[in-house]
Amino acid sequence: MKNKIEHGKRHFIGVDLGGTKIASVLVNEDNLPLANVQMPTCPEEGQDAVMERIIASISELASKLPGGIDDVEAIGIGSPGPLDKELGMVVDAPNLKWKDVPVTSTIHVATGLPVYLENDANVAALAENRMGVGRGTKNMVYITVSTGIGSGLILDGRLYSGTTGGAGELGHVTVVPDGPMCGCGNRGCLESLASGTAIAKRAREAATRTAGSGILSAAGGKIDNIDAVLVSSCAEAGDPTATAILRNAFEYLGIVVANIVNLLNVEMVVIGGGVSQIGGMLFDTVRRVVDLRAFPFMAKDAKIVPAALGVDAGMLGAACYAMEKQSGED
Ligand SMILES: [Zn+2]
Structure with missing residues (x-):
């Protein structure tokens, strides 16, 4: 500094x-x-x-x-x-x-x-709005995808925190009615489907089910060693199970981003957190789903970009x- x-x-x-x-x-x-x-x-x-x-x-x-x-x-x-x-x-x-x-x-x-x-x-x-990648935007949503999923909304240039300060709990919007149990007590929250914890859990389940799993051998045969980073490196190496798990998670994230675009007509969606480091596959999938599901006139103006300020x-x-x-x- x-x-x-x-x-x-x-x-x-x-x-x-x-x-x-x-x-x-x-x-x-x-x-x-x-x-x-x-x-x-x-x-x-x-x-x-x-x-x-x-x-x-x-x-x-x-x-x-x-x-x-x-x-x-x-x-x-x-x-x-x-x-x-x-x-x-x-x-x-x-x-x-x-x-x-x-x-x-x-x-x-x-x-x-x-x-x-x-x-x-x-x-x-x-921070991302005032001094990071979102500088100059008036309507911006920041999503952090890490062990959990959180978000913050900048609307009309101001941080929007809702009636009692609770706004922005994007990790706990329901995506699948009978989906996996979430830590909040609800089923099928975005966090239970697309967080780093969820990705690791799906990969562990798959590794337990499939004999000779590529993910399990990459984890040195230890199920506890499977985390989102390992799933990402398996996907990069061409493992089809790892690729499918990530694509599935990022499609759910894409659905929620498409909903944000239709609801708020934002200029920019900033995605940060550890899982966003996976990079290309996450951003390409989210972009594809947004273009598929959101209104084209709003989708085309919504930039979907990696966070700039990191931790x-x-x-x-x-x-x-x-x-x-x-x-x-x-
Ligand atoms: Zn939840």
Whole structure:
């Protein structure tokens, strides 16, 4: 991070709270990152320990500024949901084993600064829209396909979070009425069909069914070694089962993207997350399904592109969210 600290600029800190790491960044008012820091989350040590590491990350970044924490204007936190934004609480985050944790008040007490909490996929959407591949677009949807599936909506240039802040749960729209059971308790959610976890599960089932499975031998005979990355490399090597599993998953994703295009007439759909690294096959399949199913006049204007900011999107978006809240732009 080579951007210089300049006097007179406003500064913000963004924190991306994940199940394995806490990634934080210090930015100036031009959204330029000045410094970043990463710490392990270690949720098994309990919520107080995690909160202490978040506060330590903030202190470390603030110490880079001449006036320390006094030179920071606000803090944004991107967290897995669901959240109660009014109370500043993480209501239920299975990865963190958190229930009803008062994040904003704890950090506010420790720092004296305004603290803004928002869903992690929503802040990542904001980052891709303000400084990533979606820069300049007014209507954009960001989808992250990883172990789960999340999304964030930018509509008319603003982050859309719905009536109570829950909007954008694209992973849990129903695609197959009697489909696989999803972690949310519903059947046939997109996440149960197209996430990295779903792809690995289908591949494990196929490997168990088929004697002499190419996927199983690529996994060294160990079923537990089968993950989405391995399925992708098997597909690249021409394995027909792996190819069919991925195509099937990406077709479901394509159906949901086609629905988004018809519903929202977006300019751009940005797809990020670990599974999006599979690249060509995912984007080609989604494009094909969108062109097949969505209205042509809307499909032709909807670009479907890979995310640009990678794992930095969460912390950059959280900082950006704090800045916009503070500036009254949200
Ligand atoms: Zn679900």
